[in-house]
Amino acid sequence: MNGSPIASGAPASPPSPEPPVVATEHLVVRSRERVILNDVSLAFPDRDVTAIIGPSGCGKTTFIRTLNRMTEIGSGLMVRGRVLYRGQDIYARGVNPVIVRQRIGMVFQRPVVFPMSIFENVAFGLRINRVDEATVERTVESCLRRAGLWTEIGDDLDRSGLTLSGGQQQRLCIARALAVEPRVLLMDEPTASLDPVAAQKVESLLFELRQNYAVIIVTHNLQQAARVATRTAFLYEGRMIEFDETKRLFESPREKLTENYVTGRFG
Amino acid sequence: MTAALATDAAAVDDLVRASAGHMRRRLLLDRVARYGLLLPFVVVFFPLIDLLYWISETALPTFTWATLTQDQIGNGGGLHAMIIGTAVLIALATTIATLIGIAAGLYTAEYAPPAIARLGRTAGNVLAGVPAIVLGFWGYFLLVIYTGWGYTVLGGALTLSILMVPFIYRTSDLAFSAVPASQREAALAMGARRYQFLGRIALPIAIPGILTGVILAMAIGLGETAPLIYTAGWANVPLTGLFSPTSYLTGAIWLFYSQPPDIGLYALAFQAAFVLIVMVVAINVTLQAVAEHYRRRLRGLFS
Numbered sequence: 226m227n228g229s230p231i232a233s234g235a236p237a238s239p240p241s242p243e244p245p246v247v248a249t250e251h252l253v254v255r256s257r258e259r260v261i262l263n264d265v266s267l268a269f270p271d272r273d274v275t276a277i278i279g280p281s282g283c284g285k286t287t288f289i290r291t292l293n294r295m296t297e298i299g300s301g302l303m304v305r306g307r308v309l310y311r312g313q314d315i316y317a318r319g320v321n322p323v324i325v326r327q328r329i330g331m332v333f334q335r336p337v338v339f340p341m342s343i344f345e346n347v348a349f350g351l352r353i354n355r356v357d358e359a360t361v362e363r364t365v366e367s368c369l370r371r372a373g374l375w376t377e378i379g380d381d382l383d384r385s386g387l388t389l390s391g392g393q394q395q396r397l398c399i400a401r402a403l404a405v406e407p408r409v410l411l412m413d414e415p416t417a418s419l420d421p422v423a424a425q426k427v428e429s430l431l432f433e434l435r436q437n438y439a440v441i442i443v444t445h446n447l448q449q450a451a452r453v454a455t456r457t458a459f460l461y462e463g464r465m466i467e468f469d470e471t472k473r474l475f476e477s478p479r480e481k482l483t484e485n486y487v488t489g490r491f492g
Numbered sequence: 493m494t495a496a497l498a499t500d501a502a503a504v505d506d507l508v509r510a511s512a513g514h515m516r517r518r519l520l521l522d523r524v525a526r527y528g529l530l531l532p533f534v535v536v537f538f539p540l541i542d543l544l545y546w547i548s549e550t551a552l553p554t555f556t557w558a559t560l561t562q563d564q565i566g567n568g569g570g571l572h573a574m575i576i577g578t579a580v581l582i583a584l585a586t587t588i589a590t591l592i593g594i595a596a597g598l599y600t601a602e603y604a605p606p607a608i609a610r611l612g613r614t615a616g617n618v619l620a621g622v623p624a625i626v627l628g629f630w631g632y633f634l635l636v637i638y639t640g641w642g643y644t645v646l647g648g649a650l651t652l653s654i655l656m657v658p659f660i661y662r663t664s665d666l667a668f669s670a671v672p673a674s675q676r677e678a679a680l681a682m683g684a685r686r687y688q689f690l691g692r693i694a695l696p697i698a699i700p701g702i703l704t705g706v707i708l709a710m711a712i713g714l715g716e717t718a719p720l721i722y723t724a725g726w727a728n729v730p731l732t733g734l735f736s737p738t739s740y741l742t743g744a745i746w747l748f749y750s751q752p753p754d755i756g757l758y759a760l761a762f763q764a765a766f767v768l769i770v771m772v773v774a775i776n777v778t779l780q781a782v783a784e785h786y787r788r789r790l791r792g793l794f795s
Binding site: 353 | 676
């Protein structure tokens with residue numbers, strides 16, 4: 226799949242030492258009215274952060290939602306092409322979307338805290354899988370630590386998660402996503418609704434997460450992509466225009482469109 | 493420069509005078525609104541106060557412990573069997589109506605195809621509008637005659653629950669429909685199955701709304717007489733099981749109000765009304781508190 230040509234003729238993925246953990250092949254997503262994603266082939270390395278950038282409406286949110294079959298929830302979108310998780314097509318027959326979403330977790334633009342305690346929020350994914358209590362307690366603590374929340378709220382776990390600040394809520398959502406031990410974390414503009422200080426905490430968390438997870442982050446904040454992502458893909462009008470190491474993409478893009486976008490000429 | 497800043501006396505005069513006129517008009521309107529609206533406000537509460545006074549006046553002077561603990565006998569006695577009857581009827585009917593109402597509301601909000609959901613909502617509204625006495629009449633043929641049960645507590649409770657169900661059904665439907673889509677999305681993104689989302693997240697969010705319907709349905713159910721006259725029968729002694737007939741508080745009001753005022757039965761009608769109102773208030777206050785408890789846990793969810 227690494228050799229498959231894409232629209233612009235650039236390689237689908239820059240050279241990477243490991244095989245990709247998630248990849249799309251000729252992904253086409255369409256609604257009743259229009260084509261939202263057109264022939265997108267991308268490969269995402271394990272244990273690294275990859276950013277998807279592009280102007281509003283370019284299809285970047287739809288793109289990451291296809292990566293764990295969230296597009297199937299009440300959207301009426303049609304998906305063609307393949308999405309591979311460690312080589313297996315997640316849209317193939319016999320693959321349960323519930324299991325896909327446990328392996329490939331998601332964090333949304335606005336934090337979505339469940340109306341329950343902080344502890345139960347993190348424990349949610351374990352409870353629905355009937356994990357024993359001792360494991361639940363251990364996992365909740367370790368996930369809150371990994372999300373950088375333990376020192377802030379570790380002694381207050383019975384409080385309603387809804388009472389936390391926006392930034393804490395988003396990190397709680399990250400802790401909750403980590404609790405089911407996913408291999409991949411999809412993040413749809415995870416800092417867009419946060420103040421700069423809270424956003425910075427989530428960003429620095431990404432540097433920790435990249436040790437253990439493949440993180441795919443959608444952002445329209447170019448500086449953020451430059452700070453957190455090893456590689457960046459640029460989407461424009463449903464097409465993948467360029468995918469390269471972030472530094473290269475920003476400093477010496479091959480495509481004129483990319484150059485115009487990263488230099489702020491549109492978007 | 494200074495010329496531009498100099499005060500134009502005419503303009504000031506104009507502004508101040510116009511403002512004053514404007515202000516007078518507004519103050520007047522405000523006063524009209526304030527006192528004009530006071531009257532309807534009082535009219536809303538006057539009947540309640542007068543009604544409580546009027547009932548208490550006859551009910552309380554002869555109200556003793558025996559009023560609650562004695563069965564009705566001859567021309568006197570107490571409300572014992574009727575209180576038990578009403579309590580059992582409303583408890584049974586509420587349980588049945590709540591289980592069915594929540595399940596049907598959940599189906600409508602969550603699973604039903606749009607056309608079926610619309611049909612269900614319309615049917616619910618129609619059922620809520622069916623006159624209680626028609627419902628009782630129908631209950632008589634179905635649950636007294638057709639089943640061969642005769643007059644029973646169960647028949648009465650079932651008829652009552654049919655009267656109550658549309659209120660719980662409609663509020664449950666609304667409450668489940670109002671659960672934020674983001675909650676569903678986040679739960680499913682965690683690998684939750686739909687029933688897990690519904691049970692663990694949607695239901696707790698919907699509970700305050702559902703309780704509003706339950707409170708309304710219980711207040712209506714407690715006050716009904718017509719459906720019970722046809723189905724529950726009457727008995728001066730407390731019910732002994734689901735298939736025995738029973739008396740109930742609203743029935744006491746209906747049966748005894750026309751008795752001569754100088755005998756105990758007449759006062760019993762007022763005492764039944766008094767106990768009924770106390771029950772309605774107690775249930776209302778309790779369930780409101782429960783709803784508030786759940787609502788407090790949801791603070792911040794809808795912002």
